[in-house]
Amino acid sequence: VAEELLNYRNRIGSAIELRDQALVSELSAKMHYADLASLYEDLEDDERHFLASALGAGNFSPILADIPNTLVEGALGHFTEAEQLAILDSLPDDDRVDILQDLSDERRHEFLDLLDEKTQNDTRTLLRYGEDTAGGRMTTQIGKIGADMTVKQAIDHLRADLESTGTLARIFVVDEIGRLIGKIRLRDLAFNDWDTPIRDVLTTEENSILASADQEEAAKMLSRYDMVLLPVVDESNRLLGVITSDDAIEIIEEESTEDIEKGAGISGEQSEESYLNTSIKAHFRRRCGWLVILAFLAILSGFVMMRFEETLTNVYLLSLFLPMVVAAGGNTGGQASTMVIRAMALGQLKPRDTRRVAWKEFRLGLLLGGLLSVVIGVFAIFAPPALQFTLPPGVNFTQFGLTVAIALGVQVATSTLIGALLPIGARAIKMDPAIIAAPAITTVVDVTGMVIYFTVARSILGL
Amino acid sequence: VAEELLNYRNRIGSAIELRDQALVSELSAKMHYADLASLYEDLEDDERHFLASALGAGNFSPILADIPNTLVEGALGHFTEAEQLAILDSLPDDDRVDILQDLSDERRHEFLDLLDEKTQNDTRTLLRYGEDTAGGRMTTQIGKIGADMTVKQAIDHLRADLESTGTLARIFVVDEIGRLIGKIRLRDLAFNDWDTPIRDVLTTEENSILASADQEEAAKMLSRYDMVLLPVVDESNRLLGVITSDDAIEIIEEESTEDIEKGAGISGEQSEESYLNTSIKAHFRRRCGWLVILAFLAILSGFVMMRFEETLTNVYLLSLFLPMVVAAGGNTGGQASTMVIRAMALGQLKPRDTRRVAWKEFRLGLLLGGLLSVVIGVFAIFAPPALQFTLPPGVNFTQFGLTVAIALGVQVATSTLIGALLPIGARAIKMDPAIIAAPAITTVVDVTGMVIYFTVARSILGL
Numbered sequence: 031v032a033e034e035l036l037n038y039r040n041r042i043g044s045a046i047e048l049r050d051q052a053l054v055s056e057l058s059a060k061m062h063y064a065d066l067a068s069l070y071e072d073l074e075d076d077e078r079h080f081l082a083s084a085l086g087a088g089n090f091s092p093i094l095a096d097i098p099n100t101l102v103e104g105a106l107g108h109f110t111e112a113e114q115l116a117i118l119d120s121l122p123d124d125d126r127v128d129i130l131q132d133l134s135d136e137r138r139h140e141f142l143d144l145l146d147e148k149t150q151n152d153t154r155t156l157l158r159y160g161e162d163t164a165g166g167r168m169t170t171q172i173g174k175i176g177a178d179m180t181v182k183q184a185i186d187h188l189r190a191d192l193e194s195t196g197t198l199a200r201i202f203v204v205d206e207i208g209r210l211i212g213k214i215r216l217r218d219l220a221f222n223d224w225d226t227p228i229r230d231v232l233t234t235e236e237n238s239i240l241a242s243a244d245q246e247e248a249a250k251m252l253s254r255y256d257m258v259l260l261p262v263v264d265e266s267n268r269l270l271g272v273i274t275s276d277d278a279i280e281i282i283e284e285e286s287t288e289d290i291e292k293g294a295g296i297s298g299e300q301s302e303e304s305y306l307n308t309s310i311k312a313h314f315r316r317r318c319g320w321l322v323i324l325a326f327l328a329i330l331s332g333f334v335m336m337r338f339e340e341t342l343t344n345v346y347l348l349s350l351f352l353p354m355v356v357a358a359g360g361n362t363g364g365q366a367s368t369m370v371i372r373a374m375a376l377g378q379l380k381p382r383d384t385r386r387v388a389w390k391e392f393r394l395g396l397l398l399g400g401l402l403s404v405v406i407g408v409f410a411i412f413a414p415p416a417l418q419f420t421l422p423p424g425v426n427f428t429q430f431g432l433t434v435a436i437a438l439g440v441q442v443a444t445s446t447l448i449g450a451l452l453p454i455g456a457r458a459i460k461m462d463p464a465i466i467a468a469p470a471i472t473t474v475v476d477v478t479g480m481v482i483y484f485t486v487a488r489s490i491l492g493l
Numbered sequence: 494v495a496e497e498l499l500n501y502r503n504r505i506g507s508a509i510e511l512r513d514q515a516l517v518s519e520l521s522a523k524m525h526y527a528d529l530a531s532l533y534e535d536l537e538d539d540e541r542h543f544l545a546s547a548l549g550a551g552n553f554s555p556i557l558a559d560i561p562n563t564l565v566e567g568a569l570g571h572f573t574e575a576e577q578l579a580i581l582d583s584l585p586d587d588d589r590v591d592i593l594q595d596l597s598d599e600r601r602h603e604f605l606d607l608l609d610e611k612t613q614n615d616t617r618t619l620l621r622y623g624e625d626t627a628g629g630r631m632t633t634q635i636g637k638i639g640a641d642m643t644v645k646q647a648i649d650h651l652r653a654d655l656e657s658t659g660t661l662a663r664i665f666v667v668d669e670i671g672r673l674i675g676k677i678r679l680r681d682l683a684f685n686d687w688d689t690p691i692r693d694v695l696t697t698e699e700n701s702i703l704a705s706a707d708q709e710e711a712a713k714m715l716s717r718y719d720m721v722l723l724p725v726v727d728e729s730n731r732l733l734g735v736i737t738s739d740d741a742i743e744i745i746e747e748e749s750t751e752d753i754e755k756g757a758g759i760s761g762e763q764s765e766e767s768y769l770n771t772s773i774k775a776h777f778r779r780r781c782g783w784l785v786i787l788a789f790l791a792i793l794s795g796f797v798m799m800r801f802e803e804t805l806t807n808v809y810l811l812s813l814f815l816p817m818v819v820a821a822g823g824n825t826g827g828q829a830s831t832m833v834i835r836a837m838a839l840g841q842l843k844p845r846d847t848r849r850v851a852w853k854e855f856r857l858g859l860l861l862g863g864l865l866s867v868v869i870g871v872f873a874i875f876a877p878p879a880l881q882f883t884l885p886p887g888v889n890f891t892q893f894g895l896t897v898a899i900a901l902g903v904q905v906a907t908s909t910l911i912g913a914l915l916p917i918g919a920r921a922i923k924m925d926p927a928i929i930a931a932p933a934i935t936t937v938v939d940v941t942g943m944v945i946y947f948t949v950a951r952s953i954l955g956l
Contacts, residue, residue, distance in 0.1 A: 062699065062700075062717075062718055064717050064718055185683065185684070188684075189684050199662050215661075216661070216680060219683065220648065220682065220683040221648070221652050252739075252742070253742045253743070255527055256739040257739075258662065258739075275738035275739065275742065278738075279716045279741055279745060280716070282746060282749075283749075286745075286746075286753070287835055287839070290749070290752065290831060291832070291835070293753065293756070293831070294828050294830075294832075294931060295827070296831065296832070304836065305835075305841050305842065305850075306836075306841065306846060310856055313853070313857055314857060314860050314861065317828050317861060318861060321825060321828075321865060322864070322865065324820065324821070324824055325817055325820075325865055325869055325901075328816055328821070329813065329814065329817050329872075331817070331820075332813035332815060332816050333813065335812035335813070335815065335816065336809070336810075336812060336813055336882070339809050343809070346799070346802050346806070349798035349805075350795035350796065350799055351792065351795055352795060352798065353791055353792075353795050353939055354788055354791035354794070354795060356816075357788075357939065358791070360932070360935070361758060361783070361784055361787055361932045362784060364758070364932060365757050365780050367757075368754060368757035368759065369768060370768070372750055372768075373769075376750070378769065379768060386769055387768075390769065390773065390776070394777060394780070397777050398777065402784060402785065402788055406789075409789075409792075469823070469824045472820065472935070473820060476816055476820060480816070
């Protein structure tokens with residue numbers, strides 16, 4: 031399938047270069063709009079214009095909903111005012127809202143005024159919800175029936191609105207004033223007697239989400255309860271719309287990417303454009319912030335090195351294991367923070383679990399520190415003399431190995447604990463725990479590692 | 494909702510402690526099986542047994558499908574042979590297969606022999622596919638009709654099998670020998686004339702996946718094409734089953750967690766148990782591997798420090814910025830590798846894009862290196878004298894600041910490029926790019942950073 035797709039992409043790419051409109055139409059008819067959207071993103075400006083014209087407004091509208099938000103305004107520009115309006119009119123309401131949100135305020139109001147009254151009202155309502163809320167993500171074009179209907183009445187009611195109904199995977203049952211009371215499956219209508227009252231075949235809907243709730247919470251519910259559609263309600267439990275499972279997939283992918291990037295010290299919103307299509311400027315802006323902060327923080331390690339000049343210059347062999355002791359803390363601290371942050375993201379850790387996390391990571395820190403101590407300690411006792419490194423008089427290799435082993439053990443144990451507790455602390459003060467990036471933990475434990483190493487060296491080597 | 498859930502959990506928790514069977518039954522009836530499964534996981538052994546007995550085999554079976562695989566064998570043990578068989582019989586086929594895969598070979602064969610012939614054959618077929626393949630994940634209980642049927646015949650055909658049909662979100666149309674030719678929605682049956690031939694209402698199905706393909710590929714297709722169900726076929730395009738969107742959500746979450754953990758140098762398979770329920774031993778095993786390897790690698794940095802003893806002891810002030818220059822490379826290299834690995838995971842980078850990635854990251858490296866150079870260089874010229882640090886005769890603070898600035902710029906630029914290219918290189922030799930963990934990149938660029946710093950210092954300060 032991947033090969034076939036690549037083949038189509040290459041062929042349509044050449045057809046666009048040759049400006050062969052007939053061939054472009056023919057090939058694009060066999061491609062999925064998601065693939066066409068990704069092709070559109072990769073083209074040059076004039077090629078984009080040619081592709082859009084070749085497809086026509088009707089075929090282009092699903093593509094418009096799938097391209098990165100930064101390209102939307104330009105993409106609409108391929109068409110006349112009338113065509114633009116037709117595109118907006120033809121889209122599902124959630125896609126229409128997404129596109130309007132990507133336009134300038136002025137353009138958005140122009141378009142809104144041109145839509146017919148019902149569409150206009152629905153759209154204005156949806157635009158009121160934040161982009162990252164359940165309300166901002168939901169689709170309102172759903173199957174909705176009354177509890178007092180019969181199966182026959184329900185089918186007739188749904189049939190009348192079929193064109194504009196996006197999903198019938200679940201049909202929701204509401205009371206007289208639109209409050210959600212339950213759901214049924216289309217099969218319960220299709221395979222039932224026409225006289226059966228809906229009330230007798232509905233299942234109570236236990237799960238719903240407020241329109242103002244975070245989209246991530248909605249995705250988590252869909253995932254946890256294996257739901258196909260999650261109903262979105264207002265404060266009075268009136269049914270407003272649904273979040274679909276493909277919304278949930280998109281939200282989960284976005285959030286994972288965001289968490290992964292935050293973990294590496296990359297700040298700000300992920301671009302909707304692909305890695306290669308994102309501008310250097312945008313990449314730069316997201317990466318530079320933490321780098322500057324961490325660079326200044328890292329100078330603290332330098333101050334510690336300055337402070338212990340005498341220790342290091344006296345037993346310069348200490349420098350052989352200095353970077354390793356310091357780095358081992360960064361590695362274990364990073365592992366611990368990653369585990370804890372991911373467990374929190376998956377909803378596995380509640381604030382009351384802090385003590386259990388600390389106890390777990392404390393024991394892990396001791397075990398990992400112990401393991402490294404023994405392995406590297408033995409190495410530090412026997413390798414340097416074998417490599418003809420020397421120590422100043424009054425210091426022997428056993429003492430030296432012991433220094434490395436103890437410092438390494440303490441550094442790993444404390445770093446593991448620091449790595450686990452920093453994200454928990456961040457959450458306690460209402461910060462996103464993912465903000466505690468691994469590089470930040472590394473920078474912190476670099477400082478502690480230097481202090482530990484030189485302090486242990488001083489006391490064991492009698493400096 | 495979250496509060497209400499916590500409330501139920503606390504109440505059923507107390508009821509279990511008090512061994513109040515009536516209350517446990519009453520409360521559990523109002524809870525979702527996913528929440529009961531997570532409660533079960535958190536209980537002690539004897540409490541688990543009490544909960545399972547209180548629920549009875551019938552209510553326990555959906556829970557069994559949702560608990561971590563390590564607990565499955567023990568959970569079945571709460572019930573008699575006959576009850577165990579009833580549980581397995583009542584589960585959807587994909588859940589039954591998952592559970593059988595978690596048992597010992599002997600137990601699995603015992604159970605298989607006891608199932609009725611049809612279930613047994615279906616189950617044996619599914620067991621042949623690897624756990625991580627599309628075939629291993631699919632459900633076979635789908636709506637399947639012939640292209641030669643009429644709408645009426647199709648409805649009758651589906652009605653006969655309704656009990657054992659898991660999903661009707663899409664109904665698949667096959668030819669005489671079972672090859673997939675298209676799909677229809679239930680609404681196209683429910684709202685159509687009974688005499689309409691299926692052939693006239695079906696949509697050709699463009700996307701399907703081989704049973705032997707990786708489950709991740711299936712999840713990506715569902716996500717990319719916003720599909721509700723993805724058909725799974727054999728080599729001859731015969732329809733075997735479907736992957737559902739809730740399978741896709743689960744796969745995507747698993748894969749993200751795995752990538753995040755790999756990125757932090759945590760190896761091996763993620764445990765199905767939650768962070769707190771995973772044993773110390775399992776945590777330890779997953780973290781210790783990289784730590785030992787990286788510890789030995791990090792000693793290379795120590796060798797570089799040993800090699801430049803004279804440089805460092807001559808101008809000991811170099812130690813003030815040494816950790817920072819080294820760490821800045823780790824940070825930018827980690828950012829670059831994270832971006833590239835994620836872009837590859839999202840399918841945005843093809844092997845032929847290597848040159849474009851390198852060019853992008855090269856420019857980014859220069860920009861980030863340039864920024865840090867200027868900021869830290871200025872700091873290095875003016876801060877040390879202000880803090881009364883001294884330099885040996887023949888060296889001035891401008892030279893010193895220049896050393897720091899140039900070394901930092903070169904280190905950041907090269908580290909960015911190394912971070913971006915290592916994962917691409919890993920993929921080129923057929924390794925999982927996510928294996929290039931950020932700590933590994935940090936360890937590599939620590940060594941290059943030391944070399945760069947001291948070499949620049951030597952030539953600028955004339956040592």
